[in-house]
Amino acid sequence: MNRAAYLSAIPLVLCLAGCAKKQASTAQPAPAAYGTAIVVSSGDKQVAPTGALLSDPVVVQVNDASGNGVTGAPVWFDSEKGTAFDPAYALTDSSGQVTTNANLGGMSGNYKLKAHTQDAAGKRIDLAIDEVALGYEGQLGRTLNEQYCVRCHNPESTAVRVSNYDNLTTKPHPFTEGETLNKMSSDDLIAIISHGGPGLNKASEMPPFGYTLNKKEVQALVAYIRAVADPPYQHPGVLYAKQ
Ligand code: HEC
Numbered sequence: 001m002n003r004a005a006y007l008s009a010i011p012l013v014l015c016l017a018g019c020a021k022k023q024a025s026t027a028q029p030a031p032a033a034y035g036t037a038i039v040v041s042s043g044d045k046q047v048a049p050t051g052a053l054l055s056d057p058v059v060v061q062v063n064d065a066s067g068n069g070v071t072g073a074p075v076w077f078d079s080e081k082g083t084a085f086d087p088a089y090a091l092t093d094s095s096g097q098v099t100t101n102a103n104l105g106g107m108s109g110n111y112k113l114k115a116h117t118q119d120a121a122g123k124r125i126d127l128a129i130d131e132v133a134l135g136y137e138g139q140l141g142r143t144l145n146e147q148y149c150v151r152c153h154n155p156e157s158t159a160v161r162v163s164n165y166d167n168l169t170t171k172p173h174p175f176t177e178g179e180t181l182n183k184m185s186s187d188d189l190i191a192i193i194s195h196g197g198p199g200l201n202k203a204s205e206m207p208p209f210g211y212t213l214n215k216k217e218v219q220a221l222v223a224y225i226r227a228v229a230d231p232p233y234q235h236p237g238v239l240y241a242k243q
Contacts, residue, residue, distance in 0.1 A: 028089055029091050031072060031073060031074040031091060031118075032071070032072030032073075032091065033070050033071060033072040033073050034070070034073055034074075034117070034118060034119050034120040035062035035063050035064050035070035035073045035092075035096070035117055035119065035125075036063065036064055036065045036119055036125070037062070037063045037067075037125065038060055038061070038062050038063075038075065038115060038116070038117045038125050038126075038127045039060065039061050039063065039127065040058070040059070040060055040061075040115075040127060040129050041059040041060060041061045041097055042056065042057075042058075042059045043056045043057055043058035043059050043102075043129070044058070044129045044130055044131065045130055045131070045132075045176075045230065046131050046132070047131075047132045047134060047142070047227075047228055048104055048131070048132070048133060048134070049104075049133070049134050049139050050104060050105070050106050050107060050108050050133045050134065050135055051103070051104060051105065051106050051133075052103070052104060052133075053101060053102070053103045053104075054101070054102050054103075054104065054131060057099045057100060057101050057102075058099070058100050058101075058102050058113065058115075058129060059097055059098070059099045059100075060075060060097065060098055060100075060115045060127060060129070061092070061095070061096045061097045061098075062075060062092045062096050062097075062098075062117045063096060068096070069092065069095050069096020069097065070092060070096050071091075071092055071093065071094050071095075071096060072091050072092060073091065073092045073096070073117055074089070074090075074091060074117055074118060075089070075090055075091070075092060075098040075115060075116065075117050076088060076089040076115070076116050076117075077089075077100060077102075077113065077114065077115050077116075078113075078114040078115075078116070079105075080105070080111055080112060080113055080114060081104075081105040081106075081107050081111060082104075082105025082106055082107070083102055083103060083104050083105050083111060083113060084102070084103045085100045085101070085102055085103075086100060086101045086103075087100055088100070098115075102131070104131065104133045105133070107133065108133050108134055108135030108138060108227070109132070109133060109227070110130065110131075110132055110232050111130070111131040111132065111133055112128040112129065112130060113128070113129040113130075113131060114126060114127070114128060114129075115127040115129060130230075132227055132228055134224070134227055137219070137220045137223040137224075138220070138223050138224050138227045140217070140220040140224075141220035141221045141222070141223050141224025141225070141227075142224050144213065144217055144220060144221055144224075145175065145221060145224055148209065148212070148213075149175075149221070151163060151164045151165075152164050152165060152168060152172055152205075152206075153165075153172045153173065153174055153175060154174050155174070168205050169203070169205065170197075170202070170203035170205055170206075172205075172206065175224065175225045175228055175229070176228050176229065176230045177229075177230075178229035178230050178231045178232065178233060179231070181225055181229055181233075182229055182231070182233045182234075186222055186226075188200055189221075189222045189225060190218055190219070190222060192206060193209050193210075193213075193218050193221055193222070194208060194209060194210035194213075194218055195208050195210060196208035196209075
């Protein structure tokens with residue numbers, strides 16, 4: 001073996017030990033197929049604290065023109081407002097799906113996570129996935145909601161909580177119902193939470209919480225109601241600024 005050939009063989013030998021693993025983790029598998037659409041299967045509309053991992057994974061599906069899942073199609077996620085994805089790139093599985101864990105960024109508010117695939121012609125196809133990150137105040141409101149409100153305002157029962165919704169004559173709204181709650185001013189929300197239904201000429205089945213909760217807590221509930229509204233709540237100031 002001449003000297004040049006001997007030297008060039010050294011990295012190869014070193015690589016046998018260390019590089020194989022490294023290459024496997026960074027290598028991106030090549031797409032085997034392409035779809036024409038990308039849709040969300042589950043994991044959208046979650047609410048989590050800022051900087052936290054969403055409790056459920058986000059699952060997206062790539063479909064062909066007849067709506068069937070495509071196996072081996074590329075999917076990649078864009079980090080929005082510092083959101084991290086694991087994995088950020090993958091090929092769809094045998095049901096046409098990719099599952100990723102999303103860790104929200106540090107800003108509170110509405111997140112539109114972006115997932116993409118491409119069609120056979122190389123054209124990018126985009127999908128937006130809505131999630132909500134709660135800051136400190138919103139998190140406090142979420143805890144208070146679990147403690148005092150959800151049993152009437154959410155018609156669903158869980159393993160630990162039986163919903164009282166069906167027993168109520170006047171049906172309250174889940175706080176995610178932006179169509180109704182976005183129309184109420186923040187002053188009205190504070191009034192009905194503090195003084196109960198009659199405070200706004202509404203049913204007395206909505207109890208007053210002004211004795212149980214302090215102003216900061218009522219404010220935190222309003223922040224929570226605003227944060228989870230779907231469609232998102234737009235502060236009146238934002239509307240004026242747009243006009
Ligand atoms: C015992 C059941 C009950 C509990 C507990 C309860 N609510 Fe209500 N709430 C109602 C009912 C019933 C209405 C509907 C009143 C009406 O429309 O006349 C209502 C209405 C409201 C409304 C007006 C929007 C809507 O849903 O119609 C807000 C805001 C509200 N409640 C906030 C809260 C908050 C915040 C809490 C927890 C601190 C809470 N409620 C706890 C029963 C309840």
